[in-house]
Amino acid sequence: MAEDAEKYTYCTNCGTKNAATNKFCLECGQSLIKQDKQTKGSRTGNILDNATREMNSWTGEDKSVEINFKSIFNQVFKKHTQDETDRIFIAGTKETTPTLNEVADKEVRPWLFSRVFLYLSSLLLILLAVLMIFQNSNAYPGLLFMGALSVPFSLLIFFFEINVFKNISIYQVMKIFFIGGAFSLLMTVFIYSLTGSGNFSLLGSLLIGLVEETGKLVIISYFVYKANVSHIFNGMLIGAAIGAGFAVFENAGYAQNYGIAVLLVRSFGSLGSHTIWSAIIGAALVMVKKNHKLTKAHFTDRHFINFYLLSVLLHALWDLKTPFTDVKLVLLIISGWVAIFVLIHAGLREVKELKKLKLKNMLEEPHEA
Numbered sequence: 001m002a003e004d005a006e007k008y009t010y011c012t013n014c015g016t017k018n019a020a021t022n023k024f025c026l027e028c029g030q031s032l033i034k035q036d037k038q039t040k041g042s043r044t045g046n047i048l049d050n051a052t053r054e055m056n057s058w059t060g061e062d063k064s065v066e067i068n069f070k071s072i073f074n075q076v077f078k079k080h081t082q083d084e085t086d087r088i089f090i091a092g093t094k095e096t097t098p099t100l101n102e103v104a105d106k107e108v109r110p111w112l113f114s115r116v117f118l119y120l121s122s123l124l125l126i127l128l129a130v131l132m133i134f135q136n137s138n139a140y141p142g143l144l145f146m147g148a149l150s151v152p153f154s155l156l157i158f159f160f161e162i163n164v165f166k167n168i169s170i171y172q173v174m175k176i177f178f179i180g181g182a183f184s185l186l187m188t189v190f191i192y193s194l195t196g197s198g199n200f201s202l203l204g205s206l207l208i209g210l211v212e213e214t215g216k217l218v219i220i221s222y223f224v225y226k227a228n229v230s231h232i233f234n235g236m237l238i239g240a241a242i243g244a245g246f247a248v249f250e251n252a253g254y255a256q257n258y259g260i261a262v263l264l265v266r267s268f269g270s271l272g273s274h275t276i277w278s279a280i281i282g283a284a285l286v287m288v289k290k291n292h293k294l295t296k297a298h299f300t301d302r303h304f305i306n307f308y309l310l311s312v313l314l315h316a317l318w319d320l321k322t323p324f325t326d327v328k329l330v331l332l333i334i335s336g337w338v339a340i341f342v343l344i345h346a347g348l349r350e351v352k353e354l355k356k357l358k359l360k361n362m363l364e365e366p367h368e369a
């Protein structure tokens with residue numbers, strides 16, 4: 001049967017059996033090349049559907065999640081006013097935090113992060129030009145900092161934008177970014193002092209993933225416990241802030257030791273590394289915690305463990321020495337973002353459920369009276 005499938009193909013239009021090398025159907029003339037591409041596209045879609053269904057089951061819903069990038073990012077290429085920018089950044093105060101009824105439960109459409117990335121990247125290129133063209137070494141420290149900062153900080157703005165509850169201010173985010181990032185790095189170094197450092201073998205990479213994601217988890221847990229946040233989007237933002245801070249400090253260290261080429265590679269890699277992995281862990285932790293105080297039981301919840309182990313695995317595979325490194329990194333970036341969009345879907349579902357619960361309670365109050 002497998003050999004027959006390799007030699008022949010069947011036209012989807014009329015059902016005629018054709019040689020696999022035929023470009024058009026012998027009976028009706030239908031393009032078999034286009035049909036083959038559609039079949040492959042369908043298989044890719046099935047893989048994505050199965051992946052999102054499995055991850056979504058960890059959030060408590062047994063169905064696949066449709067990821068429509070065109071819809072999510074359709075505001076990126078549109079013009080926006082200064083007032084629109086200001087409204088994003090004034091969120092999180094007592095006066096600007098919306099009520100539950102005002103919280104959006106529709107698809108998130110962030111855009112400001114792209115402007116931040118454009119500005120920071122422009123500064124990076126300017127400093128690079130000063131160093132390379134004019135041979136001015138004074139630009140080197142700034143170049144290291146901007147190279148380490150541009151992608152993680154832009155991603156942090158993305159997660160700040162999609163926090164539909166608008167209940168965490170930019171000041172709080174910056175505090176978590178700097179303090180949480182530094183302490184997560186300190187915690188990781190402390191754990192490494194107990195376990196020893198890993199290498200790029202299979203076991204060594206697993207150790208790196210386990211140690212660094214656990215180190216960041218400790219600091220994420222502290223901020224989640226201290227703020228007692230109860231929404232998935234809040235946990236995602238806190239995790240992203242700590243992961244972004246960790247990434248900036250680590251990228252700067254690597255750049256200092258190994259040069260600009262490594263800095264630029266790690267800057268690209270930041271699209272799908274520490275910021276994303278920590279956002280997954282933070283979102284999953286608050287997802288199982290809900291509006292309760294954080295306890296040990298939440299860390300043993302299987303739904304949290306699944307997402308935590310996913311982040312550890314993505315991290316381990318990232319560091320594992322393999323052939324076709326570039327292809328591997330692209331696939332890992334995609335995988336990390338698939339998990340993020342599944343959790344975004346869970347966060348929007350949470351908003352809808354909270355609104356339904358509030359409405360139900362309002363309808364029941366007169367009967368109780």
